[in-house]
Amino acid sequence: MKIAIGSDKSGFAVKEALKAWLTEQGMDFADLGTVNLNDVHPYYQVASEVAPKVQSGEFDRAILICGTGAGMCVVANKFKGVYAVACEGVYAAKMARAINNAQILCMGGWIVGPEMAVEMTRTFLETDWCQDLEDWRAENMHKFAAKVSEIEGSIYG
Numbered sequence: 001m002k003i004a005i006g007s008d009k010s011g012f013a014v015k016e017a018l019k020a021w022l023t024e025q026g027m028d029f030a031d032l033g034t035v036n037l038n039d040v041h042p043y044y045q046v047a048s049e050v051a052p053k054v055q056s057g058e059f060d061r062a063i064l065i066c067g068t069g070a071g072m073c074v075v076a077n078k079f080k081g082v083y084a085v086a087c088e089g090v091y092a093a094k095m096a097r098a099i100n101n102a103q104i105l106c107m108g109g110w111i112v113g114p115e116m117a118v119e120m121t122r123t124f125l126e127t128d129w130c131q132d133l134e135d136w137r138a139e140n141m142h143k144f145a146a147k148v149s150e151i152e153g154s155i156y157g
Contacts (some may be wrong), residue, residue, distance in 0.1 A: 004050045
């Protein structure tokens, strides 16, 4: 699995902790966006760089961190077929994958500490779409995904 990770200044410390964990796990990742505090990229720029790379399939998943996670999430969701979710806990990160099939986990460096961010990321990366769902719910998720695709088609063409 290829992973992109990026942050603005507010998410930098959490991103650095996640990079260390991803490296320990032997995961294939690229650090996009702010790479040091002397060269800070705003959240909208980082999300605008990462989301198209997920959209194209260059990266399978991404982790974006800003102050609250909301700014990165808003921008990333502007790209057709990209599903980003701002989460503040492990359960939300799991459900973002299992129910929403999100490819991008967004979190807030002002909200989530490094240890929680690692657990959220681990869960997000280990969870598959419809994992641990009842058969009837998984069937509905596939129907809902088709409807979301129709909505996107009517908006984006």
